[in-house]
Amino acid sequence: MSEIAANLRAVQERIAQAAARAGRTPGSIRLVAVSKTVSVARIQEAIAAGVRDLGENRVQEAREKVEILGRPVRWHLIGHLQRNKVRYIFQLFDLIHSVDSIELAQEISREAEKRGHPEIDLLLQVHLSEEETKSGFEPEALLRAIEEIARLPHLRVQGLMTIPPYLPEPEEVRLCFRRLKQLAEEIRQRGIPGVSMDELSMGMSHDFEVAIEEGATLVRVGTAIFGARA
Numbered sequence: 001m002s003e004i005a006a007n008l009r010a011v012q013e014r015i016a017q018a019a020a021r022a023g024r025t026p027g028s029i030r031l032v033a034v035s036k037t038v039s040v041a042r043i044q045e046a047i048a049a050g051v052r053d054l055g056e057n058r059v060q061e062a063r064e065k066v067e068i069l070g071r072p073v074r075w076h077l078i079g080h081l082q083r084n085k086v087r088y089i090f091q092l093f094d095l096i097h098s099v100d101s102i103e104l105a106q107e108i109s110r111e112a113e114k115r116g117h118p119e120i121d122l123l124l125q126v127h128l129s130e131e132e133t134k135s136g137f138e139p140e141a142l143l144r145a146i147e148e149i150a151r152l153p154h155l156r157v158q159g160l161m162t163i164p165p166y167l168p169e170p171e172e173v174r175l176c177f178r179r180l181k182q183l184a185e186e187i188r189q190r191g192i193p194g195v196s197m198d199e200l201s202m203g204m205s206h207d208f209e210v211a212i213e214e215g216a217t218l219v220r221v222g223t224a225i226f227g228a229r230a
């Protein structure tokens with residue numbers, strides 16, 4: 001077995017165990033293999049080993065890879081999306097995890113309209129840490145903005161995403177994940193048309209098990225599958 005295949009098996013096993021601890025079925029959690037900076041050859045190895053979802057954080061890098069690999073897999077955009085790159089996303093991604101402002105949502109909606117693109121699936125990124133550097137809606141701002149975003153045509157809001165601060169002990173971010181789930185619940189209870197809160201994108205190599213225990217439906221795992229990035 002290749003190293004990537006062995007790593008993938010180990011991650012899948014850990015997902016199954018975390019799911020079992022939380023009384024969830026492993027099938028309710030989708031593994032997004034984060035392939036930023038990873039070569040096409042190594043991504044192909046991962047696909048051969050069974051990866052079906054790939055995550056990239058840059059539009060340009062994803063374009064180059066999708067051109068070669070095509071879309072027998074689902075591609076996820078997990079990094080910040082600049083407004084001048086929005087026009088490229090329609091042919092590339094199955095899910096945008098990182099919509100972090102009303103202006104960006106409006107731009108995606110406008111571009112989709114212009115292209116006659118039916119609907120694009122997205123998650124709203126929430127900023128839950130003290131760190132100034134991370135992007136995303138503050139929870140209160142999201143609760144104010146959600147109806148306005150829901151009214152934009154061509155968008156399907158499927159849920160929320162967060163990137164917690166990196167803390168040495170994964171236990172320390174448990175409350176961040178719990179807060180994201182509570183926020184999704186709060187939004188779900190409003191019953192807004194066009195907004196399902198079915199997806200929670202949270203958890204990376206370092207903390208995906210805690211995220212699964214707290215309800216993650218999408219975990220974004222790079223290093224634990226592909227090894228450390230250069």
Ligand SMILES: *Cc1c(COP(=O)(O)O)cnc(C)c1O
Nearest residue numbers: 034057078204205220221222223
């Ligand atoms: C790079 C990245 C990941 C994967 O991080 P690992 O620690 O390598 O698993 C997940 N989510 C986002 C948004 C990323 O940029």
